[in-house]
Amino acid sequence: MPTLHREHFGHVPHRFACRASRWGGAALALVLATSAAAQTRFTWPDTIVDVAKYATVDQCLAATQRVQEGQAALHSMVVWRDTMPVDVQETLKPLAAPVTKTAVSCAAQFDERTAKLSDFAPLMTLYLVANRDADAKALLERRLADITSRSTHERVAVEDSAVLIYLHAQPKRLDPAEQLLVARARSGGDRLDRLALYGRLMDAARDAGDTTRARRAALWIVAVGDSLTQAERESDKYTKLGPLGGDLMIFGAVQQIVGVKTLVDSLRRGTMAMVNLERTMWLHYTKQRPESFPLPIGEHAPPVAGDIWYPREAAGERHPAPGHVSVVEFVDGSALGTCLGIGSWGVITDACAYPFSSLRRLSDRVPGLDVTFVVGTRGNFLHAKPPSPAEEAELYRNWIEPFRIKGAVLSVTTRDFWNLPAPDGRRIDKLTPNSIGYSFGKSWAIEGNSFGGKYLIDQDGIIVDVIFNEQATNEFVDALVQRQKAGGDRAAK
Amino acid sequence: MSVRTLNGRAAKARRAEPKRLLADEERILTKAQCDAIAQRIFAFARGGGETQVQIGSWTRGELRWARNRVSLASDRRDVRVEIHRIVPNVGGGKAITNQLDDESLEAAVRAAERLAAVSHQPVRPRPGFPAPPEGSWPKSAIWSDETYSSTPETRGDVARKLIDPTEAKGFYSAGYIEMHAGTSMRVSSVRAAGPYSVDDVPYVRWTQAQCSMTVRDQKGAGSGWAGLSSYDWKSIDTAALGARALQKCEASRNPATLEPGRYTVILEPQAVAELMQIVAASIDREIAESGMGPWTLAPDDAVRIGGNPIWRTKLGLKVIDDRITIDHDPSDPRLGIVPQPWMEQVTFFEKGVLKSLEYARRYALASLGKNAARRGMWAYRMSGGTTTVDEMISTTQRGLLVTRFSDIRTLDGNSLLSSGLTRDGLWLVEHGKITKAVKNLRFTESPLFVLNSIEQLGEPVPVFRPVRSAYEQAIPLTPAIVPPLKARDFSFTSTIDAI
Numbered sequence: 001m002p003t004l005h006r007e008h009f010g011h012v013p014h015r016f017a018c019r020a021s022r023w024g025g026a027a028l029a030l031v032l033a034t035s036a037a038a039q040t041r042f043t044w045p046d047t048i049v050d051v052a053k054y055a056t057v058d059q060c061l062a063a064t065q066r067v068q069e070g071q072a073a074l075h076s077m078v079v080w081r082d083t084m085p086v087d088v089q090e091t092l093k094p095l096a097a098p099v100t101k102t103a104v105s106c107a108a109q110f111d112e113r114t115a116k117l118s119d120f121a122p123l124m125t126l127y128l129v130a131n132r133d134a135d136a137k138a139l140l141e142r143r144l145a146d147i148t149s150r151s152t153h154e155r156v157a158v159e160d161s162a163v164l165i166y167l168h169a170q171p172k173r174l175d176p177a178e179q180l181l182v183a184r185a186r187s188g189g190d191r192l193d194r195l196a197l198y199g200r201l202m203d204a205a206r207d208a209g210d211t212t213r214a215r216r217a218a219l220w221i222v223a224v225g226d227s228l229t230q231a232e233r234e235s236d237k238y239t240k241l242g243p244l245g246g247d248l249m250i251f252g253a254v255q256q257i258v259g260v261k262t263l264v265d266s267l268r269r270g271t272m273a274m275v276n277l278e279r280t281m282w283l284h285y286t287k288q289r290p291e292s293f294p295l296p297i298g299e300h301a302p303p304v305a306g307d308i309w310y311p312r313e314a315a316g317e318r319h320p321a322p323g324h325v326s327v328v329e330f331v332d333g334s335a336l337g338t339c340l341g342i343g344s345w346g347v348i349t350d351a352c353a354y355p356f357s358s359l360r361r362l363s364d365r366v367p368g369l370d371v372t373f374v375v376g377t378r379g380n381f382l383h384a385k386p387p388s389p390a391e392e393a394e395l396y397r398n399w400i401e402p403f404r405i406k407g408a409v410l411s412v413t414t415r416d417f418w419n420l421p422a423p424d425g426r427r428i429d430k431l432t433p434n435s436i437g438y439s440f441g442k443s444w445a446i447e448g449n450s451f452g453g454k455y456l457i458d459q460d461g462i463i464v465d466v467i468f469n470e471q472a473t474n475e476f477v478d479a480l481v482q483r484q485k486a487g488g489d490r491a492a493k
Numbered sequence: 494m495s496v497r498t499l500n501g502r503a504a505k506a507r508r509a510e511p512k513r514l515l516a517d518e519e520r521i522l523t524k525a526q527c528d529a530i531a532q533r534i535f536a537f538a539r540g541g542g543e544t545q546v547q548i549g550s551w552t553r554g555e556l557r558w559a560r561n562r563v564s565l566a567s568d569r570r571d572v573r574v575e576i577h578r579i580v581p582n583v584g585g586g587k588a589i590t591n592q593l594d595d596e597s598l599e600a601a602v603r604a605a606e607r608l609a610a611v612s613h614q615p616v617r618p619r620p621g622f623p624a625p626p627e628g629s630w631p632k633s634a635i636w637s638d639e640t641y642s643s644t645p646e647t648r649g650d651v652a653r654k655l656i657d658p659t660e661a662k663g664f665y666s667a668g669y670i671e672m673h674a675g676t677s678m679r680v681s682s683v684r685a686a687g688p689y690s691v692d693d694v695p696y697v698r699w700t701q702a703q704c705s706m707t708v709r710d711q712k713g714a715g716s717g718w719a720g721l722s723s724y725d726w727k728s729i730d731t732a733a734l735g736a737r738a739l740q741k742c743e744a745s746r747n748p749a750t751l752e753p754g755r756y757t758v759i760l761e762p763q764a765v766a767e768l769m770q771i772v773a774a775s776i777d778r779e780i781a782e783s784g785m786g787p788w789t790l791a792p793d794d795a796v797r798i799g800g801n802p803i804w805r806t807k808l809g810l811k812v813i814d815d816r817i818t819i820d821h822d823p824s825d826p827r828l829g830i831v832p833q834p835w836m837e838q839v840t841f842f843e844k845g846v847l848k849s850l851e852y853a854r855r856y857a858l859a860s861l862g863k864n865a866a867r868r869g870m871w872a873y874r875m876s877g878g879t880t881t882v883d884e885m886i887s888t889t890q891r892g893l894l895v896t897r898f899s900d901i902r903t904l905d906g907n908s909l910l911s912s913g914l915t916r917d918g919l920w921l922v923e924h925g926k927i928t929k930a931v932k933n934l935r936f937t938e939s940p941l942f943v944l945n946s947i948e949q950l951g952e953p954v955p956v957f958r959p960v961r962s963a964y965e966q967a968i969p970l971t972p973a974i975v976p977p978l979k980a981r982d983f984s985f986t987s988t989i990d991a992i
Contacts, residue, residue, distance in 0.1 A: 380858045423809040423848070426782065427860045428796075 051106040057119045057126060060106035064099055064129050071096040085358065085470060088209035092171045095129065103130035112139040117146055121161050128169040137176065159184055167204050174210055177201070192237045195224050199242045199249045202256065218253035222285060225250040233287065247286040248294065254281045260472045267479045271462045272298060294442065295466055301457045302437040304328060304372050306411030308393040314409040319372040325480045326370040326457040327359065327467070330435065331396065356403040358470045363406040366477055371408040373400055376415040376432035389414040459484055520552040520570050524696040527678045530593060534576055535682045537602040542580040544682040549573045551675030556648040559667040561660045563652060568645050574598070578605040584612030635826055637725035640700035643672040655735040659708050664742055668706035672726060675699060699831045702726040703959040706735055707917065708742035715930070716992050717741025718896065718917035720957035724829040741896060741918040748930040750988055751921060757892030758983040759885045759922065765975045766956045767898040768940040771911050773870035773971045776841060778850035781806040787909050787941060788850060807847050813944035815845035818876040821868060827955050828872040828972045841870050870971065877976025878950030885949050885979045887925040894920040894927060909939045914989055934985040943980045951977035
């Protein structure tokens with residue numbers, strides 16, 4: 001208290017002090033004592049966040065997401081991910097401890113036996129973040145038991161929600177997701193419904209690097225696919241299965257079962273041996289005609305044309321280079337504006353760097369790898385002044401050159417266009433000769449599309465693979481290099 | 494660039510100056526004042542780079558009443574200075590203040606620079622936007638001294654004249670009067686005098702006014718509404734609005750229930766504008782070219798190149814009644830739009846033919862080889878005819894007279910099939926006369942169907958479409974000048990008990 005008195009005295013306003021001097025010391029002491037007794041020292045309010053006091057599931061989930069975003073931001077400041085290979089098993093790693101701790105603390109108040117079922121989805125998500133998997137399962141069972149309607153729609157909707165929650169959780173809960181999907185597949189629905197369910201499981205397992213589970217789902221897909229009638233194969237539902245349709249889902253399952261190692265063994269014998277294996281698999285399991293085989297593997301890669309080449313001397317060379325393992329990559333020009341900040345609002349560095357980083361790793365590891373980047377000019381970049389083809393070519397060079405990919409050349413072709421008749425008048429870009437040459441009469445888009453656009457070519461100019469996966473590409477390239485070396489050794493003997 | 498710092502006697506003297514926003518006689522900033530503020534801010538910047546300054550000032554007088562009693566009478570003003578510092582290789586940061594003294598402005602600049610330093614996101618300078626073509630800056634007069642000089646007393650008098658007749662007849666009324674004036678300017682230290690970027694806005698001042706009123710029966714058995722918005726308070730006849738709302742309330746009491754079905758409808762201009770809002774929101778060229786929306790041709794008409802469909806649009810095709818022309822004229826003050834660079838007159842539909850769809854400048858550069866965006870159906874004029882609403886009624890065997898709609902939701906983006914409710918007055922017309930008030934109905938109909946089922950058109954008039962802020966173009970209300978119209982076979986799908 002004496003300290004408090006002194007502090008208050010020190011803060012008495014001047015006007016008040018003058019009045020006190022007139023009225024005398026006794027009155028002053030009385031007034032000050034009364035004033036001091038009526039006041040308390042200022043203390044900072046409690047600003048520490050206590051998530052245990054949050055009242056609703058939504059608030060808890062939002063709190064965990066805030067912590068998770070904070071952890072991700074912290075991680076991004078210390079680890080630059082854009083040049084590192086993708087770790088597919090990252091989705092199976094546990095969450096950072098602060099995130100789990102927040103969820104545990106906040107979710108403690110929610111009992112899975114008494115929680116509101118209207119909170120089912122967010123609460124199940126919260127339980128998984130808090131590693132209360134048993135409670136999440138109990139909540140799901142309560143929710144399913146609450147369905148009284150004879151209609152299966154509500155049950156399917158709840159199960160779908162649960163599968164998504166399990167698959168979107170970190171780490172992914174593949175076991176319970178698989179149990180739900182398999183139980184549904186076995187409880188009814190037609191064959192195409194079952195294919196769709198198994199396809200989801202295979203994709204989720206493959207994305208998480210769980211090859212055993214992916215192979216198991218692939219076996220189911222192949223088995224069901226084998227039993228489809230012609231009418232089912234021609235149905236609209238079949239063509240809309242998965243992201244690429246039923247045929248490609250079944251073919252993907254077959255590839256999953258066969259595995260990259262088998263294809264590589266075949267490739268060591270010869271490119272056409274592997275191509276024939278893949279074509280046979282396509283014919284056998286999809287029951288389609290040979291010409292419907294969707295991949296351009298086994299085709300002879302045409303020489304890349306170009307109006308402008310970097311380096312300049314590449315203009316007189318043939319690319320892909322005979323006698324070399326080659327990669328031909330069609331560069332998506334729509335990304336250039338964003339990647340270089342030309343006429344765009346933002347710069348997305350990671351997305352721009354990743355494809356080139358993987359090629360740099362490959363070219364570092366494989367001396368003599370011939371890499372050809374193929375570009376068709378766009379002519380405009382958002383708000384920037386439209387560049388000439390030469391200026392645009394220079395922009396592409398500036399973009400790709402810093403990645404220092406050994407043996408890389410850049411071919412830039414001026415893109416022709418035409419205009420729809422008035423009143424539309426819209427510019428319609430023509431395909432470049434390179435784009436036409438590398439489509440091999442197939443219907444997919446080479447440019448601006450992730451399906452197609454990257455080709456692995458053997459020393460004889462035959463397309464080995466359409467590049468989707470860095471790991472598989474590495475194995476194919478190693479096999480091609482070893483095959484060439486073995487051939488050279490045999491010739492030397 | 495000189496840097497002013499706060500230290501010593503000068504700083505203390507400046508701190509002692511009272512901070513004031515604007516003097517009473519200067520409720521908004523002049524161009525000279527805005528320029529001076531921008532220059533002071535530019536001078537405070539440290540570390541080079543670009544400084545973007547957005548300066549706004551506004552004054553707004555409002556009067557709101559309900560149950561015949563005034564609940565709000567305000568007269569407010571404020572300024573807003575938004576400072577965006579972009580420091581090369583450092584980042585960008587933004588700070589906002591409404592204090593115009595040096596100390597506050599400099600503190601805001603420092604705050605923006607601190608944020609730039611911690612942003613960890615180097616910002617690339619945005620590319621310059623070519624200067625607007627000569628003469629592309631519309632000079633429409635959207636300034637009204639009458640609106641700007643209104644006082645709380647003016648608004649109180651108006652409200653009293655609107656409330657008294659209502660109260661005298663034993664009805665409740667609720668309403669809103671607003672008079673709004675302001676200025677806007679957005680400049681950059683690297684383009685202080687142009688050429689302008691997409692972000693820059695040369696100094697502009699504007700006024701907006703609105704008056705609307707709902708009258709309801711004390712038992713909740715009837716409801717009437719009237720409203721109008723304009724940049725010019727003089728053009729709003731408040732006495733007529735009040736009388737109209739009262740008359741509609743009296744005439745709409747004790748409505749009968751009518752079976753839903755297809756009816757000939759006479760849509761008053763406000764109802765037409767509310768239906769046309771759905772059309773206005775759909776006028777997008779890029780959406781049409783992606784194969785969606787009402788303005789794309791069927792998939793069979795798409796051209797396929799290399800596996801990619803080139804969706805064709807309905808540009809140049811007759812899509813609605815050939816008596817309808819809809820255009821946008823930025824110089825028409827009745828639309829009350831604030832002039833902006835690159836605004837041009839656009840015809841969206843000409844005698845029923847689709848002539849233009851909205852697109853961005855990015856699209857114009859990439860696909861059309863042009864350097865300017867085409868604005869959408871934001872603020873439009875619709876052509877009409879000479880038939881009065883009374884004549885429409887007298888020539889109708891059986892139909893419904895609709896005051897306005899509310900709660901409209903689009904159900905299908907391709908056909909623009911939408912659903913909404915009638916409100917504030919719905920009457921049955923039989924044998925050329927209004928025979929009775931009917932309960933509100935829910936409609937499920939496409940405005941495109943209505944625009945192809947028109948029987949008669951009236952004289953176009955401005956309607957109640959208040960613009961809350963001069964630069965809030967994303968708001969759902971579109972200033973419009975539309976006619977009343979009569980259309981056949983309008984689909985009502987259920988009865989609504991709400992009055």
